[in-house]
Structure formats: C-alpha cells, structure tokens
Amino acid sequence: MTSRQKRFAFIGLGLVVLGVATVLVLNAFQKNLVFFFTPTMVANGEAPKGQSFRIGGMVEDGSLKRENDGLTVHFVVTDTAESVPVTYKGILPDLFKEGKGAVAQGQLAADGTFVASEVLAKHDENYMPPEAAEALTKAKASRAQGSNTLVITQ
Amino acid sequence: MIPEIGHFALILALCVALVQGILPIYGAAIDNAALMSVAKPAARLQFLLVLTAFGCLAYAFAAMDFSVLYVAATSNSQLPLHYRLAAIWGAHEGSLLLWTLILTIWMFAVTLFSAHLPEATRSRILGVMGLVSVGFLLFMLTVSNPFERLIPAAPDGRDLNPLLQDPGMVIHPPMLYMGYVGFSVAFAFAIAALLGGNLDAAWARWSRPWTTVAWCFLTVGIAMGSGWAYYELGWGGWWFWDPVENASFMPWLAGTALVHSLAVTDKRGGFKVWTVLLAIMAFSLSLLGTFLVRSGVLTSVHAFATDPKRGLFILAFLAIVIGGSLALYAWRAPRVGLGGSFAMVSREGMLLANNVLLVAAMGSVLLGTLYPLFLDALDLGKISVGPPYFDSVFVPLMVPALFLMGIGPLAQWKKASVPDLAQRLKWAFGVSVVSAITLPIVMGNWTPMLSLGLLLAIWIVTTALVTLRERLMHITGSSVMERLASVPRSYWGMLVAHCGIAVFIVGVTMVKGFETEKDVRMNVGETTTIGNYTFRFDGAHDVKGPNYTAARGTFSVSRDGREITVLYPEKRRYPVQNQIMTEAAIDTGLLRDLYVSLGEPLDDGAWSVRLYHKPFIDWIWGGCFIMAVGGVLAISDRRYRPAWRRETQEAPAAVETARRKYA
Secondary structure, three states: OOHHHHHHHHHHHHHHHHHHHHHHHHHHHHHHEEEEEOHHHHHOOOOOOOOOEEEEEEEOOOOOEEOOOOOEEEEEEEOOOOEEEEEEEOOOOOOOOOOOEEEEEEEEOOOOOEEEEEEEOOOOOOOOOHHHHHHHHHHHHHHHOOOOOOOOOO | OHHHHHHHHHHHHHHHHHHHHHHHHHHHHHOOHHHHOOHHHHHHHHHHHHHHHHHHHHHHHHOOOOOEHHHHHHOOOOOOHHHHHHHHHOOHHHHHHHHHHHHHHHHHHHHHOOOOOOHHHHHHHHHHHHHHHHHHHHHHHHHOOOOOEOOOOOOOOOOOOHHHOOHHHHHHHHHHHHHHHHHHHHHHHHHHHHHHOOOOHHHHHHHHHHHHHHHHHHHHHHHHHHHHHHHHOOOOOOOOOOHHHHHHHHHHHHHHHHHHHHHHHHHHOOOHHHHHHHHHHHHHHHHHHHHHHHOOOOOOOOOOOOOHHHHHHHHHHHHHHHHHHHHHHHHHHHHOOOOOOOOOOOHHHHHHHHHHHHHHHHHHHHHHHHHHHHHHHOOOOOEEEOHHHHHHHHHHHHHHHHHHHHHHHHOOOOOOOHHHHHHHHHHHHHHHHHHHHHHHHHHOOOOHHHHHHHHHHHHHHHHHHHHHHHHHHHOOOOOHHHHHHHOOHHHHHHHHHHHHHHHHHHHHHHHHHHOEEEEEEEOOOOEEEEOOEEEEEEEEEEEEOOOOEEEEEEEEEEEOOEEEEEEOOEEEEEOOOOEEEEEOEEEOOOOEEEEEEEEEEOHHHOEEEEEEEEEOOHHHHHHHHHHHHHHHHHHOOOOHHHHHHHHHHHHHHHHHHHHHHHO
C-alpha cells in the first residue's frame, strides 16, 4: 500500500467506528429516552400509552396505603391542580414521605393508574426533585392564568 | 480570627498565582532566566499559602466554630471529629478548596521532580498550572468563599448529610480529586510543549509517569465511589450511570486513551498531535466533571446548592480553558508533524484503534449525560437517559477494544503480520472459546452475554500469559526466576493492569448473570431462601449511636442447615436533619456477597426486607485496584529513574539548543 492509500484506510476506519457509534447512539436514544410529564399533562391525555415515562409532583397527604403483603403501595402524586394514582411494588426510598416531592417512572395502565417500576426521592430533607418542583410551579402558573384545565371528578 | 487568616492566605495565594501564571511564561517566551526562575519559589509559596488556608478551615471545623457559615452548614457539635474533618469537603466551598489544595500539591511535586526538565519547559508547566489555580482561587474569593462569617453565630450546625457520614467520605473525594487534578499536570505539559513548539519523544517520556499516577488515583477514586454507593445507598447496585458517575468516568476514559497514546509518542514518536489533544481533553473533562457535580445542574446525591452565579463562573472558566487551549492547539499543532509511519496491522495500529474506541465510548457517555441538560436549557422538555442507553452503546464499543487488548502487546511496532499473530495466538484463542462456552453450562445458566464476558476475560489473561512466555524466551538467563526478574517493571505493569481489566470483567459478568434479588415481607422467625442461602429474620430492636438512633434487625444466614453468619442491617434516624438512612449489612466473600437491607417496619414486628445474593461482586473493585497496582508498577520502572538522572547531567546543553531553536 502506498502511504496515500494507507491514510485513506485509516480515515475510513475512523469513519466506520464513528458511523457504528452513531447508529448505536441513535438506536439506543430512540428506545431509552424517558420523557417527563406533570400530573396535569397526564390528565390532559398528553402522556403516551404503553410506553415508559416519568411523572413527578407531591405525594398527597394521607394517600399512602399499603397492601397486606407489605410491599405493594398505593399513593397519589399531585401538582396541586391534578393528581394521578400510583401503584408500586417494592421498597420505597428512605426519603419518600407524604407531603414531599417524588418522581416515579413507569407506565400508565388502562384504568388511569400509573404503575411505577421505580420511585425516586432525593437524599436531602429540604430538597424537591427539579421535575417535581417544576410540575408544581407549572400548575400554579396555569391556575393563576385561569386556564381551562380539565378537572376529573372521581 | 483564624478564619480571617485563612481568607487572607487565599488572597495572597491568588496574588502569587497571578505572578506564577504570567512572569515565567513571558520569561520563557523572551528567554529571560530571571523571570523564569520565579516559577519554582512561587509554586512552593502558593502551596504553603493554600495549605495554610486549608489548615484554618480544618481548625474551624475541629473547634466547631459555628460563626463560619460553611462550618455551620455542614457540621454539628455531635458529629465525631473524623467526620467533622471530612466535612471540609462535604459541600461546595470546601470541595473547591480541596481541589485547589490538591492542584498546589501537584505543583509542589512538579517543582520537586523536575530537575531534569529544561528551565523553559518547567517554567511554562508551572505557569500554566498557576493560571488554572488563578481561576479556582478567583472563584472561591468571589462567589464561593468557605470562610464567610455568619453573624450572629449559629448555636449549632446543620450537620453533615448523614449519607456522607461514612469512612468512604474520608477517602473517596481526596482520591478522586488527586486523579482529576492530576490530569492538570499532563495538560500543563501539553500546553507547555505547544507554547515551546518542542513536542518530541522526551516530552512524552517526562509526561508519562505523571499521567499514569493521576490515572491510578482516578481509577481507585472511582472504584471507591462505586463501592461506597454499593453499601451505602442500600440498593445493591455498583454503577448507575448517574451523571455524576459519568462525570468521573469520562476523564478516566480519556485518561486511559492518553496513557496508551503517550506510549506510542514515547517509544515511536508517533501520535504527537493526537496525544496533545487527548491531554487537553482529559483535563477539560475533569473541569467539566467539577462543573457538572458542583454547580447543582444535576439531580444527584452530589449536587448541593444551586447558585446560578457559580454555575456561570464555572461555565465561563470552562470556556476560557477549553476554548483557549483548543485555539492554541489549532494554531500550533500543524507545525508539530505526524511522526513515523506505520502499517494498519501493527502495535501502533492496535493502539490507535484502542484510542478511537475509547474516545468514541467517551463521546457517547458525554452525549447521554449532556443531552438532557441541553434540552432542559432550551426548554424543549425534560427527559432522562437511563442505564439501558449506556449499556447498549457502551458494551458494543468496548468489546472490540477488549479483544484487541489481547493482541496489541504481541504485535510488533511498525508492521505486524496477521498470519503470524494468528499462529502465536491460536492456543489462547482455543482455550478462551472452549472455556467460555463450557463454564456457563457447568454453572447451570448459559446466556450469550455470560459467554461473551467470560470469553473476553479469559482471552485477556491467556494472551497475557502468551506475551509473558514469549518475552521470557527472548531473555537469556539460567533460571526462570532470573528471567522473570529481568522483565522490566513497566512491562509487568501493563500485564497486571490488563489482568485487572479481566478480573473486573469477570465480576461484572458474574453479577449480571447470577445475582438474585428479592424484596419480601418477613415476620419474626420467618425464613426466605435465595441462591442456596437461607435467611431467618430474628426480629429488630432499637439501638443508640453517637448521633443517631436505629432499629437493628438480626438475620441468621445458613446454608445446607449450617449457620454461616449473622447480619445486622440498620434503619437509622439522624435527628439533626430528621433524616432516615438505610445501613445495609453485607457478608463479603471472595466468591459472593450476601446483602440485607431493611425497608419499612410493618405490623407485628414484621419488616419489608431487601435480600441480595451477589456472586463475584468484589471482583469489580478488586479488578480496579489491580489496574492501579499495574500503574504503580509501571512508574516504578528503572526506565524513568536513571533516565531522569542521566538527563539531569545532559540537560544544560539540551536547554541551550532548545532555547535557541524555539524561543
């Protein structure tokens, strides 16, 4: 091989690796990006069905209920305008408390219950996860503007 | 009074850093020996000043001076002394002081071990480090002062986050920072070489041991962080692809590429331009890591306070350092030349492939970490990129790199032949494939990933043995021991570090393939079995710690009716911050860990409990420590030491030519 051919071969090799990496990245992005929705957005039907996403907000006071197996829990996540019932089976994080911020990842079931596969709470007593905080601020802002948010009667 | 002395010492340090950053570099440019000679004493003085400041802050913590805002925010009178001292880097301001202290420690080390360097090079190196230090000192003095007073003083402190009250806190951050900041030396060497225009093999040889030391610290630092997360967070995971973990992992990937590319520059004079770029990249990623972790843009255990002013400052600093060094690179690098040519199949070729793959992996991690931040900043919605993304991108990119790792050390420099390599490696390949297929079947669970992982691990070890055997055959000596002793340390270092990777892969593969996890409700006296181990819950009772109260569960673990151990996991409550903490109980073993953590108390003394059986998990961290040991072996090589002494004697002549040529 001449040095020119060799150089092309190197550049080619570099491009192949770059190309493979790009394909892998795009492919993985498409499958694994998790979007965030506020309870209001979920109530408006903006959240996807049959796909995993995150919701965040405050855990409503007095909403935490535990089933007899000691592991399955039910609680309600609210952004003060709307609320979404959540079911989770497993051990909750230490900082999970009623009246505090929480973020859950999972899917929406047919009956409108959010079935969480993971519940996140931040490791600081005063801390509100940014997603949860944003959900609350958004809801507050939209109420101030008197927007035509749907209210679900349960 | 003491905090004011610390504050004053920081201001003086900033003045010294300015002098150190400007005069020696200017002196090197106009070939003025007097100006250049400022570098060494300035660096040492700066070290003493920052050390004084650090000592003052340590004193404020030890003496519980709650009139200092930072002490009041991160400490408490009930906190034991060793955690009060570790609380120095428990939050933002103190971490930055630690960062700066470590930077000056590295500077001081450069002044000690640079007698062999030409005066101009040393001046430029210390000058560049001085400029980096200016940035950090300015940051502390303007927006992040650890000595800020709180008047009137708080009666007691707000306490260190209970999550951080752990021996890991004492050692993990300093280790990690030694690694992060250590890349500033490689960076300063690269910038000095660009400024001077003398990028040659000698530059690579000087820079190599520094880079390897930093890399060792970073490796151990990351491993410790991972181990800490494993036992402290109570989820039993060892790596979460959390943005903060990624922030430390990206410099590691770039640093690993740099260590390999420096080998080519040192031995063959090739890859010069690329090596410089990697040095800039490794340090820039360290700075980016500091920014990501300390600015509060990330949702994480490590993010403390969100203060937009601080974020802006670090962002501007980042832009100046990265932009400036890349501009200098673009201006100077084309003059450097490319170095010797080589064939595709050669050791250089393999090392190039290693570099390309490592950098591609680093890029994909960077993308996955920053993309959500970009979207958020542009208000395009909130997303999160989870572990599945990183797994599905990172693994395919690393597999070929790990495969090449076995071949690289056997390939000749410049040009190797494929049939020859195949001939030499056929046994290693056969053994690896056969054992990778049969082992999982013997263990009773065959999956493609399990076989792939074992294949790579066994391949790395067997090829290392082949390499060693060939090396020994070329050495003349009567006994095997004698021959083994005459293999250079740097060579041993490489083999050991590569075997460390193999150990690490075994750990990851076995944990992924065979771990068992169970969340259960357990009544008192009830038993649960996972992976041949039977756990019996004997109830929980209250205990009192120095600054917490806890419910302590008792679990007897037995196997085949024989009792193995008793585990005591705790659920702690820290009253100062009213925070609950899970303290897992772990029975560590060479071949498996047993892990119990308490969930929540249920009725009648029952608890929800999390049980894990984790085979080979300690191999993950063991592998990292073996890698670091390999690095230490490599730098203890005679090659570097006599070379230093030899060059000390030759230096004056070399300096003269260098000056005439490049000044």
